[in-house]
Amino acid sequence: MLSNFENEILLAARLLLGGAFVFAGLRNIQNAGFLTQMMTARGVPQARLMLWLGIVLQIVSGALVISGVWTAAAALCLVLFLVIATPMFHNFWDHQGPEGASRINGFVGNVALTGGFLALMGQAL
Template sequence: MGNCEVLRAKHWLQELLWGFLYEDPGRRLGLKRSDKKLEYQVRKNMKGYQEIFYLLGRILLSQIFLLSAIHKILTWQTTVGWVASRGLPAASWLLGVAVVVELFGGLSLLLGWRLVLGASLLLIYLIGVTFLFHSFWTFQGAERQMQSIMFLKNLAIGGGLCLLVSMGSRQGG
């Protein structure tokens, strides 16, 4: 495939994607912009999809906290030892607080109950945990890479929580 074909294919793909993302949904079907009825219908249908994706996002985001809390409970002694090894006092008590926050916050996200409170608590908790346990700049080699990934993962989760706080407050959560 020559350069011209690659550029044409790339241009065609960009046009196709832009057509799906473009504000005027009628354009995707080759209709004129004057067809406002179709545009209204498409926007109305997208509203339903937004609700589905909002619910799906909450369910998926809740899983990391719920599963983490369950794992902490099932491996209590090992996890207490790991927390203590990071130089934190009262490791057992701190672990208990972590489990309560993760369970409450995770259930809040899952059920949509007290959503803003749950997501806010998880966000505050996540900031602390990220800097205490995933400070990648203090590690070397493969461990540094792993902690970098964990740090970035937590940043992404924090971004999702920020969106939920923002959207949840608009929806009375």
């Protein structure tokens, strides 16, 4: 019976969703220079500061989701992050061809992640 595995399924979901953001945050540290330039070019005020706030949010909130501590609050932080970052970095409507296809894939992936975090929030509340 599936309900016998509820805790294991939730742990797997938390590991996958939270782990993706810990990984992304660490990867963004490696690409901080490029990302700061991109954000500056797109008119983000205080781009370097905003990038580092986003990186900290990704890593800390991802780790909280994995650990199951403050899951709903951490998931909400990541939903808000996705709502802000997705149109900034996956603006497929401004691109055509392979670049547009790549950006729409990222956009749709982030929409799916948002749904996953909303489901975790609903379970945690």
